[in-house]
Amino acid sequence: MTVQQEKTHIFQTSFGKIIALKENGVVRAKSIRYARSERFKKPIPEQLSASEIIFPHKTPVCPQVLSPLVEKMIGPTPIESFDPDESTQYLSVFRPENFTENEKLPVIVWIHGGSHEIGCGDLPTSDPGDWVKEQQIMVVTVSYRLGLFGFLGGNGKRPPNLGLFDIIEALKWIKNYIPEFGGDAENITLLGQSSGGDAIAHLMISDGVEGLFQRVIIQSAPLGLRQNRQKMSAEFLKNTEFLSEETDPLKMVDAYHKWVPSVVRYGLKAAMPFGTQYGFPPLCKENEAVERWKSATGKYDVLIGLNNDETAFYLKTSEAFNTYLKRGIGLKLIDKVVRKTTELIYGKPAAEFAENYAKAGGNVYLFRIHTEFAENTIGAAHCIDLPLLFGNEEAWKPSGMLKDIPWKYIDENGRKLRAVWAEFAGSGNISTASELPEILKIRKIIR
Template structure:
C-alpha cells in the first residue's frame, strides 16, 4: 500500500504568507492567530504581517481543567500536544487538496462545545479532514477563550469575551476565506453543545451583520439559558481573588472550589459558565425571543439533538449505576434521561424552531436516534461528533462507542455529512436526499 507523504503548501494571502501541510487529499493551515487579548479584555484583531505564519508544533489551547468524564467517554487528552495560552484566538483552515482555480467552496465554521469551559477548535475527534475530502467543502475550526477567561464577567469585567472572540474570528473568515478558495457569501456556522448555544446567541448579537448565512445547531443546552444572572454574579464574586493570579494552572485548580451549587440554582448550575444577557454583544434576556423572531429571515437554521442526551452524564456514573443500573432502577434511570433530555435540549429546540418558522424563517428540526442492544447509553450527548467528523483512530478508546461497530458509525456518518453539506451549500435538504437510518428530520412551516 502506498502511503501519501506530507508536503508543504503555501497560501499567499493579503493577511500573510501561510504555510500549510497537504496530506491524504486535504490541505491544513493550522493555528492562525486571528486576534489577541490581555486578560479579561476585549479581543483586538490581528493585523496582516509580512512574516510567515507557520504550523506550530503544539496546539494552542485555553487553560482548562481536565474532565474525567470526557476522558472516559470520548478519549484521553494528550497534554504534550497542547500549549496553554490565555489569548486563545486561533483558527485553522481545512481545504480539499484537489481544487480548481477561481472555484469558491462553501465554508463551514466549527464552534466546539465543552460547557463554555473545556475544549478547543483543534482536537483529533473533531478533525474535519474526512468531511472536507468527501464533500469538497472548506471547514474552519475556531478556538476562543473559555471559563474564567471567556465566559464569566460583570460590571467591572467584560462578560461574553469568548463570544466576542468568535465574532473576531468570523470577521477574519469573511475577509480572508476567498484567498483559501472559500465563498465569503456562503458561510455556515456549525456548533455542538455550548458551541451550539454560542451560535444561537450569535444570531442575535451586535456586530455580526453579513458574517454568516446559515447555522447548524447540535445539542445546544438552551434549557439552561434562563435567569442565570444571580448565579453568575455569585460565581464572579467568589472567584474575584483569582483574577490577578499569574499561575493559570493554580487558577484552574482553585476555581472549582467556588462552582455554584446545583441544589441552590437548579440544573443550570451544571453549566456554571455561559453567555450573559444585558452585556455586549447581547440584548436583555427578555428581549431575546423577539430578537430571534426579528432575525428569522436572515439565517437558514438546522437545529436538533440526540435522543438520549443526558445518558452521557447519568448512565455513565458508577455511583448512580450502583442503584439504578438494572431492573426497576434502570427503568427509573431511563425515565430520568428522557425527562432531563427534553427539559434541557428537546423542548427548547422545538420551541426555538417553531418560533423561527412562525416568524417566516427557513428551519429544519432533527433528532438522532439509536437503540443498540450492545450499547445501553444509546444516543447520548456527543454521539453526533464521530458521525460528523469520522476519524476512526481518534475514537478507538471511546467508551461512548463501546461495542458499536465502526462500520455502523461510518455508514451513517457519511450520509449525515452529505446532508449537512447539502444544507451548507444552499440552505435546504431535498426530500430525495438519502437519510441515515439514525436520523429523523423535518422542515417546519406555518402558513
C-alpha cells in the same frame, strides 16, 4: 520538488504568507492567530504578517482542567500536544487538496462545545478531514477564550461574553480572508455542538455580526439552561474575583472549582456555571431574546436538533449506575430521568426555537438522532453526533461511549449525515430526495 515541498502548501494571502500541511488529500493551515487579547479585555484583530505564518509544533489551547467524564467517554486528551495560551484566538483552515483554481467552496465554521469551559477548535476527535474530502467543502475550526477568561464577568473590570467577542473577531477574519483560500465568503455556515451551539444561537442575536454568516447548524444546545442565570453568575463572579490577579492561568483554573455554584441552590443550570450573559454587549436583555431571534428570520437558515438520550452521557456513566441501576427497575427509573432531563434541557427548547422561528417566517429544520443497538445501554447520548459528523476512527477508538457500537455502523450513518449537513450548508435546504441515515429523523418546520 523536495519531499518537504510535496508535504506543504503555501497560501499567498493579503494577511500573510501561510504555510499549510498536505495530508491524506487535505490541505491544513493550522493555528493561525486571528486576534490577541489581554486578560479580561476585548480581542484586538491580529495585524498583517510580514513574515511566514507557520503552524506551531503544539496546538494552542485555553487553560483548563481536564474533565474525567470527557476523558472516559470520548477519550484521553494528548496533553503533550497542546500549549496553554490565555490569549487563545486561533483558527485553522481545512481545504480539499483536489481543488480547482477560482473554485468557491461552501465554508463551515466549527464552534466546539465543552460547557464554555473546556475544549479547543483542534482536537483529533473533531478533525474535519474526512468531511472535507467527501463533500468538497471548506471547514474552519475556531478556538476562543473559555471559563474564567471568556464566559464570566459583569463588573467594570471584567466584561462578560469575551468568548463571543473572540468568535466574532474570528468570523470577521474569515469573511475578509477566506476567499484567498478558495472559500465562498457569501456562503458561510456556523456549526456548533453543545455550548458551541449555545454560542451560535446567541451570535444570531448579537450586535456586530451583520453579513458574517448565512446559516447555522445548532447541535445539542442546552437552551433550557439559558434563562435566569444573572444571580448565579454574579455570585460566581464575586467568589472568584480574588483570582483575577493570579499571574499563572493554570493556577486560576485549578482554584475556581471550589466556588462553582450549587445545583441545590440554582438547579440544573448550575451544571453549566459559565455561559453567555444577557444585558451585556454584544447581547440584548434576556426578555428581548425571543423577539430578536424572530427578527433574524430573514438573515439565517437554521438546522437545529439533538440526540435522543442526551443526558445519558452524564446519568448512565456513573459508578452508581453501573453498580445498582443497570438492569430491572433501576434501569427503567434512570431511563425515565434521562427522557425528562433531555427534553427539559435540549428537546423542548429546540422545538420551541424552531416553531417560533418558523412562525416568524424563517427557514428551519428540526432533527433528532437515535441509535438502535440493544447492547449500547447509553443510547444516543450527548456527543454521539461527533463521531458521526467527523469520522476519524483512530481518534475515537478509546471512546467509552462507542465501545458497544461497531465502527461500521458509525461510518455508514456518518457518511450520510455529513452529506445531508453539507447539503444544508451549501444551499440552506435539504431535498426530500436526499438519502438520510437511519439514525436521523428530520423535518422542515412549516408555519
